[in-house]
Amino acid sequence: MGVKLLLAKAHVEGIRSYDVYRREGGYQSVEKALKTMTPEAIVEEVKKSGLRGRGGAGFPTGMKWSFIAKPEGVPRHLVCNADESEPGTFKDRYLMEHIPHLLIEGLIVTSFALGSNDTYIYIRGEYAWIVDILEKAIAEAHQNGWLGKNILGSGFDCNIHVQRGAGAYICGEETALLESLEGKRGNPRIKPPFPAIKGLWERPTVVNNVESLAAVVPIINLGGEEYAKIGVGRSTGTKLISACGNINKPGVYEIDMTISVEEFIYSDEYCGGIKNGKRLKACIPGGSSVPILPANLLLKTAKGETRYMNYESLSDGGFATGSMMGSGGFIVLDEDQCVVKHTYTLARFYRHESCGQCSPCREGTGWMEKLLLRLDKGEGKMSDIDLLWEIQSKIEGNTICPLGDAAAWPVAAAIRHFRDEFEWHVLHPHEAQVRNFGLAHYADPLQVPAGA
Amino acid sequence: MVQFSEQQMQEFNRLVKRYPEGKQKSALLPVLHLAQESFGGWLSVETMDYVANLLHLEPIEVYEVATFYSMFNTQPVGKYMFEVCQTGPCMLSGSDDIIAYIKEKLGINAGETTPDGMFTLKTVECLGACGYAPMMQLGKHYREHLTKEKVDAIIEECRNNAARNN
Numbered sequence: 049m050g051v052k053l054l055l056a057k058a059h060v061e062g063i064r065s066y067d068v069y070r071r072e073g074g075y076q077s078v079e080k081a082l083k084t085m086t087p088e089a090i091v092e093e094v095k096k097s098g099l100r101g102r103g104g105a106g107f108p109t110g111m112k113w114s115f116i117a118k119p120e121g122v123p124r125h126l127v128c129n130a131d132e133s134e135p136g137t138f139k140d141r142y143l144m145e146h147i148p149h150l151l152i153e154g155l156i157v158t159s160f161a162l163g164s165n166d167t168y169i170y171i172r173g174e175y176a177w178i179v180d181i182l183e184k185a186i187a188e189a190h191q192n193g194w195l196g197k198n199i200l201g202s203g204f205d206c207n208i209h210v211q212r213g214a215g216a217y218i219c220g221e222e223t224a225l226l227e228s229l230e231g232k233r234g235n236p237r238i239k240p241p242f243p244a245i246k247g248l249w250e251r252p253t254v255v256n257n258v259e260s261l262a263a264v265v266p267i268i269n270l271g272g273e274e275y276a277k278i279g280v281g282r283s284t285g286t287k288l289i290s291a292c293g294n295i296n297k298p299g300v301y302e303i304d305m306t307i308s309v310e311e312f313i314y315s316d317e318y319c320g321g322i323k324n325g326k327r328l329k330a331c332i333p334g335g336s337s338v339p340i341l342p343a344n345l346l347l348k349t350a351k352g353e354t355r356y357m358n359y360e361s362l363s364d365g366g367f368a369t370g371s372m373m374g375s376g377g378f379i380v381l382d383e384d385q386c387v388v389k390h391t392y393t394l395a396r397f398y399r400h401e402s403c404g405q406c407s408p409c410r411e412g413t414g415w416m417e418k419l420l421l422r423l424d425k426g427e428g429k430m431s432d433i434d435l436l437w438e439i440q441s442k443i444e445g446n447t448i449c450p451l452g453d454a455a456a457w458p459v460a461a462a463i464r465h466f467r468d469e470f471e472w473h474v475l476h477p478h479e480a481q482v483r484n485f486g487l488a489h490y491a492d493p494l495q496v497p498a499g500a
Numbered sequence: 501m502v503q504f505s506e507q508q509m510q511e512f513n514r515l516v517k518r519y520p521e522g523k524q525k526s527a528l529l530p531v532l533h534l535a536q537e538s539f540g541g542w543l544s545v546e547t548m549d550y551v552a553n554l555l556h557l558e559p560i561e562v563y564e565v566a567t568f569y570s571m572f573n574t575q576p577v578g579k580y581m582f583e584v585c586q587t588g589p590c591m592l593s594g595s596d597d598i599i600a601y602i603k604e605k606l607g608i609n610a611g612e613t614t615p616d617g618m619f620t621l622k623t624v625e626c627l628g629a630c631g632y633a634p635m636m637q638l639g640k641h642y643r644e645h646l647t648k649e650k651v652d653a654i655i656e657e658c659r660n661n662a663a664r665n666n
Binding site (some may be wrong): 108123132133134135136137138139141166173174175176209211212213214215216217228229230231232233236241249292293294299300332336356377379381385388390393394396397400401403410 | 518520523525526527528529533534555556561564565568569570571572586587588591593594619624625626627628630631632633637640641642646
């Protein structure tokens with residue numbers, strides 16, 4: 049049983065309500081921070097904790113905070129990114145639904161650290177019922193003196209507002225989110241200037257993911273150094289993983305990043321193994337945009353070492369033989385799944401979600417979708433596979449925001465590791481319509497070169 | 501004529517007050533949600549012009565936003581909209597079969613509305629319910645772990661609700 053910091057109390061009866069949350073030790077970090085710490089000291093603790101942004105990029109949160117500009121007389125803002133939209137990811141939803149006060153608590157401490165008197169939660173529009181849960185939690189926090197004017201006599205004022213998006217993956221990108229929060233289309237901005245200098249309404253702004261902000265609570269309660277002792281290396285603390293696909297127990301799990309991928313998939317504490325007694329074919333370990341790996345490369349690195357559920361181990365081998373922790377959206381494919389078809393649905397997703405601002409992404413995502421559909425339907429040519437590779441390589445790195453990369457990587461990784469499955473679709477167009485390529489050799493033990 | 505009721509106006513004022521002076525444009529998305537809920541589940545040009553007027557914006561500022569976000573409908577929709585997810589993780593869990601079943605059951609394709617104006621089927625991309633797939637959004641809530649039996653029950657439930665409200 050690993051350490052649990054965020055979801056330890058998530059199943060206490062009635063924890064969604066203020067009274068129960070407070071009785072279980074809630075809001076202690078606000079007391080500690082506002083009564084005994086300076087904003088600078090809070091930033092320092094978060095730096096010491098080694099917390100890395102939990103939205104997907106993994107950028108050190110404390111460092112991000114330290115970049116915020118503090119020009120005289122200009123208000124600053126904290127914005128919580130609750131626009132969870134990366135396929136495979138549903139951890140923030142779980143946290144907000146089950147233990148909303150944990151997020152509110154983290155937001156108050158962080159608002160104090162950054163000097164944000166008006167803090168916004170930007171939540172994806174489809175999570176409509178969670179807006180009510182959050183607004184209720186905010187109202188309770190107000191009634192009990194944790195929000196409003198002069199909180200705990202500290203002289204610090206803070207209000208939290210919930211803003212609903214309206215269905216656009218791109219708004220999870222922080223500058224697109226800010227555009228949307230300003231009432232515009234979600235077109236990402238060119239950086240610099242970064243939001244820390246010019247963000248919401250051109251004011252200094254920090255945008256953090258829900259899980260990152262919730263993690264501030266245990267960091268302040270335990271102290272940054274203690275928090276950093278959990279986990280391994282630069283993967284400190286705990287991480288929420290949302291597991292889905294062909295497994296026995298889909299759901300959200302909090303892990304301390306010391307367990308192996310194999311244990312995560314097969315132990316009853318987590319995914320409980322592959323559904324219907326089938327075999328593991330492939331997995332996308334960190335949300336749809338990170339590289340898909342065949343079973344053999346997922347469970348062991350190219351060097352034949354055990355792969356672990358942490359930032360470093362999941363990315364071991366780079367994109368050639370590794371993947372990424374990303375958002376923690378863990379998508380499992382069993383032996384009956386078709387990688388070509390699955391990749392097609394992701395390409396369709398990215399085409400749908402491209403904001404249209406940059407040509408490589410706007411045009412490229414459309415072409416990738418068309419080619420993948422053609423291949424899946426058994427109407428593709430061998431040259432289509434090379435063309436797909438060519439297109440993805442021309443999107444990557446050539447767009448304003450990371451959506452281009454996010455669209456390119458899944459296609460690149462699918463061709464890199466499953467090229468023979470693509471070729472089989474071309475060579476056996478009729479067969480490909482009635483059965484799948486299957487497990488093939490994707491679960492075979494890796495050949496580790498001598499002396500590696 | 502398109503006009504918020506007194507109660508809707510109160511909600512409008514609450515939404516606008518969340519932003520600093522002069523930044524009322526930030527309320528556009530929430531106000532469009534309110535307008536869509538208030539005026540038949542979609543945004544007509546008249547509705548968008550009304551919102552533009554309320555927020556002191558040019559109509560084009562509202563149109564460009566309304567057409568960008570997938571939750572805003574710029575065409576009329578049925579009384580009940582089934583928004584069924586079809587992205588990777590849902591596909592792995594059988595969303596194709598669910599979509600095919602709904603099409604057959606309602607006699608419409610994705611993007612269409614039944615002739616009686618009761619149901620619209622819309623296929624959507626990932627709604628963040630991957631662990632509870634297959635799923636659909638119906639109004640404010642998610643319906644998860646869908647099976648053919650559950651789809652039948654949901655259709656029945658909608659028909660009953662509609663009959664009760666008539």
